[in-house]
Amino acid sequence: MEIIVKVLDMNDNKPVFTQDPFTGTVAEASKPGDEVMRVTATDADEEGSANSDVRYTIISQEPPLPSPDMFVINPVTGGIRVNAPGLDREKIPKYTLAIQAADMEGNGLTSFGKAIITVTDSNDNALQFMTFFPENKVDVTDRDEPHSSTCSTTYNIVGGDPQGLFSVSIGPSKLEGIITTAKPLDFEKNNKYTLLVTVQNEVPFAISLPTSTATVVVNVEDVNEAPVFTPVEKIIRKPEDLPVNSDLVLYTATDPDTARSQKVTYKILNDVAGWLSINKDTGLIKVKSLMDRESTFVQDNKYSVLVLGIDNNEIPATGTGTLIIELEDVNDNPPTIDERMIKVCNKESSPQLLSVTDKEGAGFAAPYTVQLQGSSLSKWTARMNDTKTGIILTLKTMLDSGDYTVVLRVSDNQGLHQDSTIQALVCDCKGADVHILGILGAVLLLLLLSLLLLMFLRKRGGEKKKPLLQEDDIRDTIYYYDEVARMTRTSPLGSPYEDYL
Incomplete structure (x- = not known):
């Protein structure tokens, strides 16, 4: 069982x-x-x-x-x-x-x-502002766990700064707030600001706690500021032929440091042409030497200088303004002929085209007119070309070869004129042959120079050979020529020999 x-x-x-x-x-x-x-x-x-x-x-x-x-x-x-x-x-x-x-x-x-x-840790401790703020900082204490989110802060300016002149950021410790300027301050407008600053943790309070606030007083220190030109760039329009010592413009600056009662003096900088002067006390600018719109110092009809305004502080502050003078053109430059010398044949002479230059603008330049002056009238003809900007000069009578002076009076469209003198070389040739002769002459001159250079080089080469006689062996050499253009030399040894020329 x-x-x-x-x-x-x-x-x-x-x-x-x-x-x-x-x-x-x-x-x-x-x-x-x-x-x-x-x-x-x-x-x-x-x-x-x-x-x-x-x-x-x-x-x-x-x-x-x-x-x-x-x-x-x-x-x-x-x-x-x-x-x-x-x-x-x-x-x-x-x-x-x-x-x-x-x-x-x-x-x-x-x-x-x-x-x-x-x-x-829970955010159950209200932030407490410190009673002393170093420099531009506000600081708080927080009993919550250090370096945790319950101990990190955010600051806000909630009063006393309607224009947004200040900002506040978090410092390295996460507890301090650093107040900085967000916009420029002006001591003369307001030298004191009272700011209401609040601080909160990044994490909301775990229990109901009041927001911590602090009042920060910012005292603005006065700093010497540079004088200010109004406008900073001043443009005026003046004729270029203003007489010396004429008033141009009053250009002044104001000192923003109203509490200091400082005086501003003036100086011109970068007046490269040396045309202007300024009254150091009033800022009145005058013409020191005649201005010229056609000067290389003028760009697009404008001449610019820099004007300085300097206060009399212990460490002076300097403000700058720019004066731009737009120069109005005045017909003060007569037209001129570019060519100063011409060559023509004395028979059937070819016309010569002369160029005309005028420094003025279009309103005072072409069309031009031309007139022969003095004795030139009887020997030459002169007229403007179709565009009225060039002169056609022609010899109308046969002249002996030689140098002649031609006087031409050229006028602009306003009648301003100047006599120009042209040196004319008259050659014994026909039509435009003078140009061919000139070319041939240049070729011959070049050949002559080449020949001279060759002879010089041969002479230099002969000097390197050892002489037949010693330096102290003095002999006479006799030259004579016969009918066939032979040159006979008597050698130092007494035997004649011949060179053919």
Whole structure:
């Protein structure tokens, strides 16, 4: 027969915690009832029996502040919850709980363990402004965890700066605010500003707390500012022939430092043509020497100078203004003939085209007119070409070869004229042959120069040969010529020889 023996369980195993210690965290702003963590224990006795039925108990809390029962544990599940208000990381950052696990529904064998609870930071501390602000900074203290988001700040200027002259940024510590100017300040308009500054954390408060504010007084220091010309660039229009010592313009600057009662004196800079002068006390600019629109110093009819305004501060400040003079053209330059010398044949002479130049603008230049003067009238004819910009000069009578002077009076469209003298070389030739003769003459001259150069080189080459006689052997050389153009030389040794020329 089969005998079945059933072994009854005895409570001979005590509970064992699954870890020791247990660790958990709780935010300091947690409220009663918020779960923190859970502890567990196992029992090797028969499952489902009282021998393995474990219950949990908190034996003690360290430190027992601000209440000895800050936490409570669920005896069945082992869940630990906040039991009382008053968690404060800044005062007590960590709690250690002694925990008991007992089987037999809490009345049997026991085991002991620990649960360590770390209190984490919540933004539950209002920022406090410091009573002393160094330089341009505002600073606060924050009891929350340093370098965390609950301790990082944002600043705002909420009053006293309607024009947005200032801005505030965060300093390296994340607690300080640095106030800087966003726009230029003007001591003469306002020398003092009272700013209302607020500060908040980047993370919202965990509990209801007031916003921290501070009053910052900014005193503006006076700085010597440069005089200011109005306008900075002044344009005037004047005729170029203004007499010397004529008034041009009054160009002055004002000193923005009204509280200093300073005097401004004036000076001209970059007057490259040397045409202007300025009264150092009044700023009146006059003509010092005659101006000229056609000068190389004038660009697009404009002449510019830089005017300085200098205050009399201990360290003077200088302001600058630009005076631009638009010079009106005046017909003060008569037309001139470019050519000064011509060559013509004395028979059937070819017309000569002479170019006319006028420095003036279009209103005072072409069309031009021309007239022969003095004795030139009887020997030459002169007329303008079809465009009235060039002169056609022609020899009308036969002259002997030689140099002649031709006087031409050229007038512009306003009648301003000037006599120009042309040197005419009259050659014994026909029509335009003078040009051919000139070319041939140039070729012959070139050949002659080449021949001379060749002879010079041959002479230099002969000097390098060793002489036949010593320097102290002095002999006479006799030259004579016969009818066939031979040159006979008697040598130093007495025997004649011939060279053909």
